[in-house]
Amino acid sequence: MSGAEEAGGGGPAAGPAGAVPAGVGVGVGAGPGAAAGQAAAAAAALGEAAGPGLPDEAGLAGARQLQLQEAAGDPDAPPKKRLRAAEAAEAAAAAAAAGSGKLEERLYSVLCCTVCLDLPKASVYQCTNGHLMCAGCFIHLLADARLKEEQATCPNCRCEISKSLCCRNLAVEKAVSELPSECGFCLRQFPRSLLERHQKEECQDRVTQCKYKRIGCPWHGPFHELTVHEAACAHPTKTGNELMEILDEMDQSHRKEMQLYNSIFSLLSFEKIGYTEVQFRPYRTDDFITRLYYETPRFTVLNQTWVLKARVNDSERNPNLSCKRTLSFQLLLKSKVTAPLECSFLLLKGPYDDVRISPVIYHFVFTNESNETDYVPLPIIDSVECNKLLAAKNINLRLFLFQIQK
Numbered sequence: 001m002s003g004a005e006e007a008g009g010g011g012p013a014a015g016p017a018g019a020v021p022a023g024v025g026v027g028v029g030a031g032p033g034a035a036a037g038q039a040a041a042a043a044a045a046l047g048e049a050a051g052p053g054l055p056d057e058a059g060l061a062g063a064r065q066l067q068l069q070e071a072a073g074d075p076d077a078p079p080k081k082r083l084r085a086a087e088a089a090e091a092a093a094a095a096a097a098a099g100s101g102k103l104e105e106r107l108y109s110v111l112c113c114t115v116c117l118d119l120p121k122a123s124v125y126q127c128t129n130g131h132l133m134c135a136g137c138f139i140h141l142l143a144d145a146r147l148k149e150e151q152a153t154c155p156n157c158r159c160e161i162s163k164s165l166c167c168r169n170l171a172v173e174k175a176v177s178e179l180p181s182e183c184g185f186c187l188r189q190f191p192r193s194l195l196e197r198h199q200k201e202e203c204q205d206r207v208t209q210c211k212y213k214r215i216g217c218p219w220h221g222p223f224h225e226l227t228v229h230e231a232a233c234a235h236p237t238k239t240g241n242e243l244m245e246i247l248d249e250m251d252q253s254h255r256k257e258m259q260l261y262n263s264i265f266s267l268l269s270f271e272k273i274g275y276t277e278v279q280f281r282p283y284r285t286d287d288f289i290t291r292l293y294y295e296t297p298r299f300t301v302l303n304q305t306w307v308l309k310a311r312v313n314d315s316e317r318n319p320n321l322s323c324k325r326t327l328s329f330q331l332l333l334k335s336k337v338t339a340p341l342e343c344s345f346l347l348l349k350g351p352y353d354d355v356r357i358s359p360v361i362y363h364f365v366f367t368n369e370s371n372e373t374d375y376v377p378l379p380i381i382d383s384v385e386c387n388k389l390l391a392a393k394n395i396n397l398r399l400f401l402f403q404i405q406k
């Protein structure tokens, strides 16, 4: 069976439409009902500024009165039960009157990508009926369709989508950038568009380094403690010999880094290079304990079909009990080869996500008998960054494959 034919097979991460199981959509309204859900949410959001003429307080109060009468007025119900039913109806009516959550929470479900249900970080595209897709999901729908040799369709309304049929929605992109987002250091809320500058230049809690870092001071801490540390820092009073030792060590780690970049540069001059955007999608297995795994849809690079899989904390029994988070991944060759295929591969940040990865080059010789690599670390810089990836629904990265020809 060829890779392309197999690609539609109902694996855990079939096309994006299949990757949004009914359960995921319940809260926010993906799936066929999404249009109605979005319209309702939009109406609710508009209701914030509703004047007379829209479903107003009086109408709502009337409905509430009726509910209370109905609940309390059942003559056959015992008195206590009647009272409780009345209370419940009142609570429900109050919740309905207050709307579900704050304006920004309601807007979140209006502006999120209808495929991954996350707030788009970069460009937003829409189908001819107006369904929103983040750039990552949009590109993936097109790529999946190409693999299956089908016309790509909107997962919500099944209308045809393509680069020429879909346009960007700048209003949504701008609205998303106005929604509040939390500063990772001081936890205060800022519009998304201002957050980057705040975290880089203004936040008093942002992580900074000592100005004597150049002569080996490892201190880093919140900006507001920096002056106190620098005044007391021991590094400027070290002797020449002590500093020489420190500088030697720093040179060594710098050399290692240079070696890595040089090997990436030499790989870039190989004859056969392929790269593609890969989207890891979560799924759970149900054997004994449910575990979180990730898998990409099949993709084609260097004329072969591949899949990437990833797992959390190397499938440790209870990853939720440890505060250290890691991700590891493996690369699987899905098509048959006529000769061993020796490759170097490398995962880097893709164009639609801001993941912080330190590059590591891996090697493997793929044959028909041995067509999957071991699980190797996905070199994310730290546990915080790893949790950020796990919190987002999908992980978007870019895979580079370099074929080594003898």
Ligand SMILES: [Zn+2]
Residues within 6 Å of the ligand: 113, 114, 115, 116, 117, 118, 133, 134, 135, 136, 137, 138
């Ligand atoms: Zn998306």
Ligand SMILES: [Zn+2]
Residues within 6 Å of the ligand: 127, 128, 129, 130, 131, 154, 155, 156, 157, 158, 159
């Ligand atoms: Zn649509």
Ligand SMILES: [Zn+2]
Residues within 6 Å of the ligand: 183, 184, 185, 186, 187, 188, 198, 199, 203, 204, 205, 206
């Ligand atoms: Zn801050």
Ligand SMILES: [Zn+2]
Residues within 6 Å of the ligand: 210, 211, 212, 213, 217, 218, 219, 229, 230, 233, 234, 235
């Ligand atoms: Zn220092």
